[in-house]
Amino acid sequence: MTTDLPSRLLLGPGPSNVHESVLAACAQPLVGHLDPAFLAVLDEVQQNLRSLFGTRHPMTLPLSATGSAGMEACLVNLLEPGDRALIGVAGVFGVRMCEVAARAGADVTRIDSEPGTILDAAALAEAAARLRPKVVAFVHAETSTGVLQPVEEIARAAREAGALVVLDCVTSLAGVPLAIDDWGIDAVYSGTQKCLSCPPGLSPVSFSERALETVRARSRPVQSWYLDITLLAGYFGDDRTYHHTAPITAVLGLAQALRIVLAEGMEARAARHREAAESLITSLEPLGFTPLVAEAHRLPPLTSLRLPDSVHGFEGGEAGLRRRLLEAHGIEVGAGLGPLAGKIWRIGLMGENARKQSVERLTGALEQELG
Amino acid sequence: MTTDLPSRLLLGPGPSNVHESVLAACAQPLVGHLDPAFLAVLDEVQQNLRSLFGTRHPMTLPLSATGSAGMEACLVNLLEPGDRALIGVAGVFGVRMCEVAARAGADVTRIDSEPGTILDAAALAEAAARLRPKVVAFVHAETSTGVLQPVEEIARAAREAGALVVLDCVTSLAGVPLAIDDWGIDAVYSGTQKCLSCPPGLSPVSFSERALETVRARSRPVQSWYLDITLLAGYFGDDRTYHHTAPITAVLGLAQALRIVLAEGMEARAARHREAAESLITSLEPLGFTPLVAEAHRLPPLTSLRLPDSVHGFEGGEAGLRRRLLEAHGIEVGAGLGPLAGKIWRIGLMGENARKQSVERLTGALEQELG
Numbered sequence: 001m002t003t004d005l006p007s008r009l010l011l012g013p014g015p016s017n018v019h020e021s022v023l024a025a026c027a028q029p030l031v032g033h034l035d036p037a038f039l040a041v042l043d044e045v046q047q048n049l050r051s052l053f054g055t056r057h058p059m060t061l062p063l064s065a066t067g068s069a070g071m072e073a074c075l076v077n078l079l080e081p082g083d084r085a086l087i088g089v090a091g092v093f094g095v096r097m098c099e100v101a102a103r104a105g106a107d108v109t110r111i112d113s114e115p116g117t118i119l120d121a122a123a124l125a126e127a128a129a130r131l132r133p134k135v136v137a138f139v140h141a142e143t144s145t146g147v148l149q150p151v152e153e154i155a156r157a158a159r160e161a162g163a164l165v166v167l168d169c170v171t172s173l174a175g176v177p178l179a180i181d182d183w184g185i186d187a188v189y190s191g192t193q194k195c196l197s198c199p200p201g202l203s204p205v206s207f208s209e210r211a212l213e214t215v216r217a218r219s220r221p222v223q224s225w226y227l228d229i230t231l232l233a234g235y236f237g238d239d240r241t242y243h244h245t246a247p248i249t250a251v252l253g254l255a256q257a258l259r260i261v262l263a264e265g266m267e268a269r270a271a272r273h274r275e276a277a278e279s280l281i282t283s284l285e286p287l288g289f290t291p292l293v294a295e296a297h298r299l300p301p302l303t304s305l306r307l308p309d310s311v312h313g314f315e316g317g318e319a320g321l322r323r324r325l326l327e328a329h330g331i332e333v334g335a336g337l338g339p340l341a342g343k344i345w346r347i348g349l350m351g352e353n354a355r356k357q358s359v360e361r362l363t364g365a366l367e368q369e370l371g
Numbered sequence: 372m373t374t375d376l377p378s379r380l381l382l383g384p385g386p387s388n389v390h391e392s393v394l395a396a397c398a399q400p401l402v403g404h405l406d407p408a409f410l411a412v413l414d415e416v417q418q419n420l421r422s423l424f425g426t427r428h429p430m431t432l433p434l435s436a437t438g439s440a441g442m443e444a445c446l447v448n449l450l451e452p453g454d455r456a457l458i459g460v461a462g463v464f465g466v467r468m469c470e471v472a473a474r475a476g477a478d479v480t481r482i483d484s485e486p487g488t489i490l491d492a493a494a495l496a497e498a499a500a501r502l503r504p505k506v507v508a509f510v511h512a513e514t515s516t517g518v519l520q521p522v523e524e525i526a527r528a529a530r531e532a533g534a535l536v537v538l539d540c541v542t543s544l545a546g547v548p549l550a551i552d553d554w555g556i557d558a559v560y561s562g563t564q565k566c567l568s569c570p571p572g573l574s575p576v577s578f579s580e581r582a583l584e585t586v587r588a589r590s591r592p593v594q595s596w597y598l599d600i601t602l603l604a605g606y607f608g609d610d611r612t613y614h615h616t617a618p619i620t621a622v623l624g625l626a627q628a629l630r631i632v633l634a635e636g637m638e639a640r641a642a643r644h645r646e647a648a649e650s651l652i653t654s655l656e657p658l659g660f661t662p663l664v665a666e667a668h669r670l671p672p673l674t675s676l677r678l679p680d681s682v683h684g685f686e687g688g689e690a691g692l693r694r695r696l697l698e699a700h701g702i703e704v705g706a707g708l709g710p711l712a713g714k715i716w717r718i719g720l721m722g723e724n725a726r727k728q729s730v731e732r733l734t735g736a737l738e739q740e741l742g
Contacts, residue, residue, distance in 0.1 A: 005409075005623075008402045014616060015401050026620055027398035030386050030570060031379045032703045038376075064572065065436035068615040069597045076595075100596045193616055199401060201435065201572055201618030223447075223594050225471045226440045242708075244439035245385060245564055247572030249397055250621065252376075332403045337613075 008326070009353070009361055012334035013143050013302055014171070015193035015200050016350040018253075022198060025256035026249050033246040041255050042246070046236065048258035049204045052266065053169075053188060054179040059229060060206040061236040062254055063189070064247050067170045070189030070203030072100050073227040074166045077207070077215045078135050078187060081105025086127055086163070088119040088138035088154065091145040092338040093168055097137050104223060109133070115339055116145050116292040116304065125157030134214075136163040141172035143194075144337040146293050146304035146346060148176065151183045159184050164211055170194060173204060174261050175273045175301035175350055186211040192250070195273070195301050197351030198257040201250045257351075269354075273300040276349040279356055281305075283363040287370055292344050301350045304336075306343065310370045318342060321369060329365040379697070380724070380732055383705035384514050384673055385542070386564035386571050387721040389624075393569060396627035397620050404617040412626050413617070417607065419629035420575045423637065424540075424559060425550035430600060431577035432607040433625055434560070435618050438541045441560025441574030443471050444598040445537045448578070448586045449506050449558060452476025457498055457534070459490040459509035459525065462516040463709045464539055468508050475594060480504070486710055487516050487663040487675065496528030505585075507534040512543035514565075515708040517664050517675035517717060519547065522554045530555050535582055541565060544575060545632050546644045546672035546721060557582040563621070566644070566672050568722030569628040572621045628722075640725075644671040647725040651718060652676075654734040658741055663715050672721045675707075677714065681741045689713060692740060700736040 010017050031038045050060045063070050075097065079085055085106040087097050090113045101108050111127055113119045119138060128136055136158035140149050151167065158165045164186040169178060175195030180188050186208040193200035207215075207229055215222065215230055222228040226244065234241040261269060277300040281291055288308025291298065307318055314321040318335070322345070325331045334346035349358055381388050402409045421431045434441050446468065450456055456477040458468050461484045472479050482498055484490045490509060499507055507529035511520055522538065529536045535557040540549060546566030551559050557579040564571035578586075578600055586593065586601055593599040597615065605612040632640060648671040652662055659679025662669065678689055685692040689706070693716075696702045705717035720729055 005399055005402050005412075006406075007400065008406065010401060010403055012403055015403065015619060018401055023398040023400065027394040028376055029378065029394065030381060030389055030564075031376050032381055032383055032386065033571065035377075035379065035697070035703065041376075065440060065597065066615050066618065069436060072595065072597050096596070103592050103594050103596055191616065199618065199620035200404065200616040201621055221474050223474050224443065225467070225474055226436065226443045244437050245562065245571040247437065247570065247621070248386060249570035249624070250572055250618070253620070326406070332406065 007330050009331045009358060011347050011349065011353060011358060011362055012332045013346045013348050014191065014350060016197050016348060016353045018197050018199060019257070019260055019352050021260070022253050022256045026199065026253040028252055030248055033248055034240065034242065038248060039240050042251060045251060045255050045258060048262055049206070051262065052174055052178065052258070053206050055181045055206050057206045057208050058237065059212060059233060061232065062251060063203040063205050064244060065203055066200050067189060067191030067203045069227065070191070070205050071097060071168060072224070073205055073229065074187035074189050075101050075137065076104045076224050076227060077222050077229045078164055078166065078211060079104045079106040080218055080220060082107060083135070084109070084131055084133035085135045085137060086124065086131055086133040088124050089113070090117065090119050090139060090147055090149065091115060091142040093139050093143055097168070101137070116147060118147055118149050118297050119154065121150070121153040124154050128158050128161035128163055132161055133163050135166055137166035139168040141169060141176065141299045141301070143171045143302055145340065146299045146302045147297050148172070148299040155184045164214060171299065171301050174269065177266050177270050180206060192254055195350045196254070196257045196261065198253050199250065201247060202254055273349065273354040276354040276356065276359060277303050279359045280347060280349060283359050284366065287366055301348060301354065303347045303349070304344045305347060307345060314369070318345070324369060325365055331362055331365055378701050380702045380729060382718050382720065382724060382729060382733055383703045384717045384719050385562065385721060387568045387719060387724045389568050389570060390628070390631055390723050393624050393627045397570065397624040399623055401619055404619055405611065405613065409619060410611050413622060416622060416626050416629060419633055422633065423545055423549065423629070424577050426552045426577050428577045428579050429608065430583060430604060432603065433622060434574040434576050435615060436574055437571050438560060438562030438574045440598065441562070441576045442468060442539060443595070444576055444600065445558035445560050446471050446508065447475045447595050447598060448593050448600045449535055449537065449582060450475040450477040451589055451591060453478060454506070455480070455502055455504035456506045456508060457495065457502055457504040459495050460484070461488065461490050461510060461518055461520065462486060462513040464510050464514055468539070472508070487518060489518055489520050489668045490525065492521070492524040495525050499529050499532035499534055503532055504534050506537055508537035510539040512540060512547065512670045512672070514542045514673055516711065517670045517673045518668050519543070519670040526555045535585060542670060542672050545640065548637050548641050551577060563625055566722045567625070567628045567632065569624050570621065572618060573625055644720065644725040647720040647727065647730060648674050650727055650730045651720060654730050655737065658737055672719060672725065674718045674720070675715045676718060678716060685740070689716070695740060696736055702733055702736055
């Protein structure tokens with residue numbers, strides 16, 4: 001009676017394919033969200049997330065919603081109406097940060113880069129020094145363009161200007177080494193369906209003590225009861241008191257996915273992501289696909305490629321070829337988003353899929369369709 | 372390598388135990404959140420949720436977070452700063468509604484009932500006529516007390532006063548027949564881990580056309596980007612455009628759970644919940660447990676019971692006995708919440724667990740411990 005779903009190789013911007021042991025973990029019979037047996041799993045998940053984020057922050061936890069809610073949690077906890085926020089925008093997810101911050105009543109200044117390029121660290125540093133914002137926020141791994149943003153210079157300048165630093169690591173966590181504490185990040189969020197190779201549904205987040213002090217010192221409550229980190233601390237801290245019912249199944253899946261990541265080791269895993277992305281670019285070059293992003297700033301888990309004329313000339317254009325890949329080859333690739341829609345594809349080689357076999361299957365399918 | 376979890380009979384306020392076919396659905400390999408195969412499942416889920424809610428509202432969907440976020444979604448979409456909200460409080464979840472509405476900037480008036488009793492419909496009607504609030508909100512199935520609130524009189528009075536009506540159906544959906552359209556409800560939310568017998572993680576919600584018109588006519592954007600129903604309509608409406616990544620695995624589980632509910636039929640399912648609750652009360656009466664709630668207002672999926680002296684006298688008190696039930700018998704029951712903490716237990720017979728066998732196991736264990 002369960003749904004008969006087709007088999008897919010998921011090479012879009014997420015979700016990625018999930019290891020069968022993670023799927024098996026999601027099929028375990030439930031225990032309660034306050035059961036000591038479950039709380040032990042939660043302890044393990046929080047500890048392993050700290051390890052992957054590169055942080056000692058106690059308030060490191062899987063938020064009970066997807067990555068976009070993680071973004072909202074970071075911004076609405078730290079910002080009050082009238083607070084200044086400086087946001088680096090290098091793509092759709094930077095734009096989303098501006099929108100979320102504005103809805104929290106913040107006075108938002110944005111500094112944009114050209115699509116496919118990194119942010120101008122000097123311009124952000126200058127603006128931070130001039131505006132003295134409460135929050136400086138930007139995206140580490142811009143999923144809409146495939147750019148990996150160098151973090152340290154901007155974060156340092158932001159802290160020197162007295163700001164809290166918020167970082168989007170949705171597509172970098174578990175695919176790229178993170179060092180949140182060394183970089184001086186105060187609030188970070190990610191998702192589970194990218195390099196962690198979990199089902200979507202949770203957002204790993206981490207808040208520094210400095211961030212928590214800021215939340216505790218707010219003049220008015222956090223606008224979101226569900227995302228209020230001071231309330232979440234009751235359940236995700238030492239007390240383990242009820243706030244909302246944790247998504248038990250999703251947490252069990254995440255626990256297993258984290259074990260896989262840590263067993264591989266982050267260094268080996270990052271190398272595997274880099275090698276897969278390099279192999280992708282090399283393999284698709286003969287077909288006319290060219291990288292959008294300069295080599296130094298490419299995000300290994302997600303490669304954005306400009307499309308050759310042969311793709312635009314396919315029946316139904318690039319969307320027609322994506323449909324054909326899905327229907328005839330069982331391969332999902334991602335469309336361009338925002339200003340890059342119709343111009344690029346976003347090919348994710350994330351987590352379980354960051355392997356040569358993924359590249360070979362995609363290359364073979366494209367050769368067949370375009371050759 | 373997966374977690375070795377104990378086997379539990381979940382007779383607390385949720386989660387309930389999950390049918391093995393739902394667990395199997397959660398272990399299906401992923402497809403993308405924009406894959407036509409997944410969108411077909413989502414169509415089915417939305418249609419089946421409409422059927423269970425008793426509504427034709429197109430904007431009926433599984434929100435990508437737990438029931439508490441469903442509450443927040445209903446309130447923050449409809450309320451703007453300064454709007455008047457009238458809230459009936461018959462327990463902890465009514466109090467939570469006040470808190471969430473206040474954080475949205477609403478001017479909240481609350482009318483309380485004694486714990487374990489229904490709301491005073493006449494008092495709410497009078498207040499609605501006097502205050503002319505934008506929103507009247509209350510809880511259909513108060514999970515903290517086990518009271519089932521008659522809906523129609525309050526909803527009618529609210530609408531006559533020009534208000535939108537928000538209803539919490541977290542513990543009634545799929546356990547008690549709902550008729551949202553006939554009752555004139557404008558926004559309703561639920562959870563998956565109660566009578567639907569799914570893992571927690573999603574919140575089924577439904578918004579009326581009247582509610583959506585109100586959101587579209589707001590003077591400022593909804594404070595939450597993640598929960599903004601006008602943005603969610605892009606994905607959960609006809610366009611199926613990207614807003615956030617839907618929790619695919621959880622939706623597949625929900626799809627299967629809904630098939631089970633509809634195959635049984637709501638009338639038979641409601642009768643099964645009533646019979647299980649009656650059997651529970653009869654079975655535990657000889658041990659000295661007495662219902663908190665008058666017979667006419669009991670919520671079959673969740674029975675709250677006053678505790679006999681034998682329970683208070685157990686080693687470690689009532690908490691000690693709950694721990695003993697969990698550790699020695701694998702049975703979870705729920706503690707009292709808020710002012711009822713330490714005074715009652717909340718015993719859920721929800722979804723898969725609304726059966727005589729659950730009652731017999733619990734009764735046997737309690738007889739052994741207290742006899």
